[in-house]
Amino acid sequence: MHTVAVLSLKGGVGKTTVALGLASAALRRGVRTLVVDLDPQCNATSTLEPGDTSASVHDVLQDPTPETLRAAIAPSAWGDGVDVLVGSEDAEALNHPDPNESRLRRLREALRIARDLDDDLPYQLVLLDCPPSLGQLTRSALVAADRALLVTEPTMFAVAGVQRAFEAVQNERDNNPDLQPLGVVVNRVRPRSHEHQFRIEELRDIFGPLVMPVALPDRLAVQQAQGACMPIHEWGTPGAREVALAFNLVLARVLRVSRSRRRPVHQEFDEQELDEAVSAE
Template identity: 40%
Template sequence: MQVVSISSLKGGVGKTSVTLGLASAALAAGIPTLVVDLDPHADATTGLGVSAGSQLGIGEMLRNPRRVQLADQVVPSGWVENARRLAKNPAGRKPVLDVAMGSAYSGIYDRPDLGKRDLRRLTNLLSRVTGYGLVLIDCPPSLNGLTRMAWTASNRVLLVAEPGLFSVAGTERTMRALDLFREEFAPNLAPAGIIANRVRPSSNEHVFRLAEMKQMFGDLLLSPTIAEQANWQQIQGAAHSVHHWPGESAKQAAGTFDALVKNLMDTGSVRNRVMRRPVG
């Protein structure tokens, strides 16, 4: 089971949008997937079309991680019904995309002074979970307790950046923070890579920044990059999977996320990848 934190220490770069795109691609590929919405704003939960019932949110689960069975509290994404209806083999394996719902209550753990015991709360919850090929953790845009809790529970960290000056500088800081965190708390943690999001190929600034990122981060800068999509807000507002949205631009975006998920699930190349520090 691959456990991947989707992170950025700078807000507004589309981190949750990338999480949703990866979840959409995993669903389309038939990879049983769990999305853990660790951001107290719970935007991923909304975008995944979750209908909350009596299940606990992730914040409430973190309060008693040894007593709560996460598997009893997850809810299916609203996307699953569409996937089942559109599947070419509806009698085949049931598509799985479950959600550990976001919760404002989780904000009580988003502080900088969590000890090692608290950092393992999510690890304890996930340790009893089976049946998923991929777990995506949508982190808050900070390096406080919740992100560090997610990193502790993860195999890898996937960073999201825009091709702009402040975002590139923030990504470099995140890489250094990840390096330090790995040394102190999680020696087996490694970066899954860096996704450049909202790219405009016609922008000279974006072309320049992408070249800069390639020089700084080498093969950690993943390909393909994610192009800016005009109707992305509409897709998310409808709580729809990009793979189930009509139109050529959605089809192209779906293809991009398909390629990124394939890269993400290529465990052989990931295990052989050495942790790299930014140059300079």
Template identity: 50%
Template sequence: MLVLGVCSLKGGVGKTSITLGLASAALERGLRTLVIDMDPQGDSTMALGARPQAGDVASVLDQPDESTMRAATVLSSWADDGLDVLAGSERSAVHDRLDGTDVDRLRYALSWVHGYDLVIVDCPPSLGGLTRTGLAACDRALVVTEPGLFAVMAVGRAMRTIDELRRGPAPALQPLGIVVNRVRSRSIEQAFRLEELQTLYGPLVLTPPVPERAALQQAQGAAQPVHAWPGAAAAELARTFDALLDRALRAPRH
């Protein structure tokens, strides 16, 4: 079971879109997948059509055991089987502090989870306790950015956070790489930022980048996987997420 964290230390770069694209690719491939929504905004939970019932990620962090995990895990409306969601909640914000007391809670809760091929952890777009707790439970971390000045600067902070966790409470954590989202092929500024990222991080910059296409927002707005959305743009996005998922699945795990 690969546990993959999706993170960004800058909001608005499409981190949840990448989470949903990877979930769509995993569903298309028949991988049994759990998406954990650590973001108090709960966007992944909403887009996946998950309806929390007897619990959510906040209750799991309050009491990380088998019964709370089971109660908080619900089926996505994307499929009749094979894609589950540990539902997000604004109540999880109480755990978004940096005192280090919660960092092992999700990892402990996942010791009760079995039967999945892939777990995707959608972290909040900030360096707080929830992001640290989410990443500490992961084998690999995917950093999401877009080709703009401030987003590129945030990549460095995210990579330092991953290294800090690897040297401390999460020795198994490794960076999978950097996925560049919302790329416009004709933008001179974006081309400059892409070159800057490649100079700084080399092979950690994953290919292909995710192109900016309205089809991605359309599919998410309809609570549908992009692999099921019609049109050439959606098919292009589907191939991109397939390639990113391949990269994640090839990564060695402890």
């Protein structure tokens, strides 16, 4: 099971978009995925439209037991391959600015239980959609994850935000030695913008090869697909196809990097296709 925290310490840069885009790419590949909505704004939950549940991530963080998890996880409306651990406004109350270690470990414990829930099909990928602050919720994600995917826009303030997020990842390694930064994905890029190219170069100077070679273009289709609660891979316009291809490449990197540590048991995606996607980067 690959567990990826999607974060930036800035709002509105595309964390949820990246989590949803990766879930859409995973659905297309047959990689069974759980999206954990840690943001009290619950945007990921709204777009994935799971049915009603009797519990939420708030309850799971209070009481990480198999019963609570079963009550808080529901299939998404996207299809069988993507489930949601549903978000809740109440989770804000758990976003302590300075949580103790036992609080920080609850999500990790919950995901360990989720892995062992006696399901026919275990999750191969867990995507943790974080809120923009560095409180208990984001830090719990960093303690639970083995990879951190940093999201930024190519603007001055966003670059500063990604630096802080990177420091947060490094600091959390005291509590979670398994945690590695997976990379920085630059979102909402307009290729003809000189300012954007300048900021991408600046990011490469700071983060070197951690900046993903594939950037996510700024396309109206992203907002349209989200508004219609559809996976971007099913939206079908030229802009949507462009973004979907970029997400395939990011997913390939997520799976490839994690795979070098531990081979997943259920590999239903086509290995050769995946390697081609990676080498196309």
